[in-house]
Amino acid sequence: MKNFSRISDEFAQAWTVTLKDIKVYYLRPGMIMFGFLMPFFMFFSFSVRREMAAGEGMSRLLALTIFFTAAAAGPFIIPTERRMGTYDRLLAAPMSLITLLLGKIAVGAFFAIAVAAVASFVGIVFLNGTVAQPALMVLGIIMGAFTFSAMGLIFGSIPTSNPGDVQMPSTLIRWVLLFISGVFIPLADMSPVARAVSYISPLTYAQDLMNHAVLGMGELNLWLDIIVLFVSGILFLLPSIKLHKRGRVLGY
Amino acid sequence: METRPIMTNAIEVKNLTKYYPATGSGQAFLAVDKINFTVEKGEIFGFLGPNGAGKSTTQRMLTSLLTPSEGQIRILGHDLAHDAYPAKGQIGLVPEESNVYTELTAWDNLMFTGRLYRMSKDDRNARAEELLKIFGLWEKKDVKAENFSKGMRRRLSIAMAIIHKPALLFLDEPTPGLDAQSARAIQKIIRQLSKEGTTVFITTHQIEEANQLCDRVAIINQGKIAVIDTPEKLKQTFQQVQSVEIAFTGTPEGIKEKLTALPEVSSVIKIGDKWRLYNDAPPILLPHLVKFAEEENLSILSLNTLAPSLEDVFLQITGQEVGTIKVPPKPNKKRRKGGKR
Secondary structure, eight states: OOHHHHHHHHHHHHHHHHHHHHHTTSSSSIIIIIIIIHHHHHHHHHHTTOOOOHHHHHHHHHHHHHHHHHHHHHHHHHHHHHTTTHHHHHSSSSSSSSHHHHHHHHHHHHHHHHHHOOOOOOOOHSSOOOSSOHHHHHHHHHHHHHHHHHHHHHTTTSSSSOHHHHHHHHHHHHHHHHHHHSSSOOOSSHHHHHHHHTTTTTHHHHHHEEEEEHHHHHSOOOHHHHHHHHHHHHHHHHHHHOOOOHHHHHHH | OOOOOOOEEEEEEEEEEEEOOHHHTTOOOOOOEEEEEEEEEEEEEEEOOOOOOSHHHHHHHHTSSSSSSHHHHEEEEEEEOOOHHHHHTTEEOOOSSOOTTSBBBBHHHHHHHHHTTTTHHHHHHHEEEEEEEEHGGGGTSSSSSGGSHHHHHHHHHHHHHHOOOSSSSEEESSSSTSSSHHHHHHHHHHHHHHHOOEEEEEEESOOHHHHHHOEEEEETTTTTEEEOOHHHHHHHTTTTOOOOOOOOESOOOOHHHHTTTTTEEEEEEETTTTTEEEEHHHHHHHHHHHHHHHHOOEEEEEEEEEEEOOOHHHHHHSSSSSOOOOOEEEEEEEOTTTTTT
16 A cells, blocks of 8 residues: 555656646747757658658658657756756655656657647648558557657766757767668668668657558558567666766766 | 654764766766764754865765765665655755746745645645745745746745755755845744754855854865864864954055064954954964054054954864865866865
8 A cells, every 4th residue: 555655656746747847848949949840840851852642741750750859858858957956856856766757758758749749730731641540640659759758868867967968969869860760761762781770770660650550551560660669668768767876976 | 563763863974975986087086085973853053164075965965866985874764875765755955056947936836846745735735825925925926936036046945945844954055145134034944944843954164154053063174074063162172263353554565474474373364354363362462463553554443352263163174264165186077066176
């Protein structure tokens, strides 16, 4: 009973952190620029003058926005809070580190889900896209949002109080993943070497899952996509925990 | 039924050591070196030291924000290394920088903290109203903290730290940079909290503040605790440290060296427009000072003999004036939160 009460408290605390961050950070210029506008700019700059079916465009837009938006929150929010000293308030509170991290993951995930809703609207209304499996699309958006938010948290956990130290490497790595993951160049068109490299990126599986959901077909097995995204989301927590512990040793 | 021993200490620290490992271009650095002390329940305990002495590093370890390299910390009977959760629920923390959420209103800041400490809605509403009234912020409860002055943010920061009625409150440099009115208001609140049974641990380099507020003080220097006692006993211990404070009409060149060369003077510091001369025997020094003024064609504006102050004790122990920075080797090229290195 005591354990249940503790677990219930921890979930409530994670939710408290999430709600606070939504109020404080969602309308910050950094979040709007890196999380909302950039994925759309990237998509439209890539799509202009390219032959692309509506459904294909929508599938790519969704994968791109979930990935870029979800992963943008952690690298922005945590170093900002470290600089302002507000992160100490959270670390000193009676909750576990995992609770705090889950709260932070949810911040990025909800932001990505909201932006993906906008992307879906753009895809259906402006690109005339149709969705083969709407429920699978919703599941894919939610899974992808949480997984990539957990990935962004790794960068946010780097012991520094300067968001600039984190934004640069996180943006660079996100760009690299975009190019190797079948978002801009479909897996079917890749060389065997490029295709082998793409398998190391979880974005590959998110894009394939979106293809299953929107187009009704993908290159990989649907269950493989789901399992890889789920497992990646959990594995991404481990370096974040390790980096936070390192931060406590170093004094951040 | 489990019986717990009667616990009188709010804080117990044994052999606490913090060693920052070498990172990047930074050197390894011993910030806190095997310190031991206890703080009794209900006490106001001052932790004094020059910048870089290890004060903030110690406080960050006591609040579980920093992992000690060695040693043991017990907070309210709980071993912080293995049983931090119940201890953290009874701690309030006011860091040096007022860490309020500037995008939120004063009310929302308090509600957030109350929720984080799992207070019921009724309790947090009642407590927030009570605190905002005590801290003079009730009229501003719906104003975002970004529109607050530094003093108001400080008061809000303290209100957030005590909303859950912690048994132990940590304050890091509570009043520097505040106007006199805000500083007095905060000191009054600290006294009130102590009266209500809250243990208060103040990290400061404001000697006078520690003198007025604290039941006991520890002076830490270069990572080691040099002395722990009540302010009065410390002053008695250092009774031989006396001083004469003098103000002249002018400041001729080389006056400090000339004053230092007078008989029985051990050191001279300038405080505002006055010179403070530390010496063992003011009666012997006074005629020499009068003669010095005549020779230098200076008029004496004021002349006082002073009993030892806590500041003098601090100066004797640390060899540094209050607030001066003695920079140890930097552990990292980037500034760490652990102290002002």
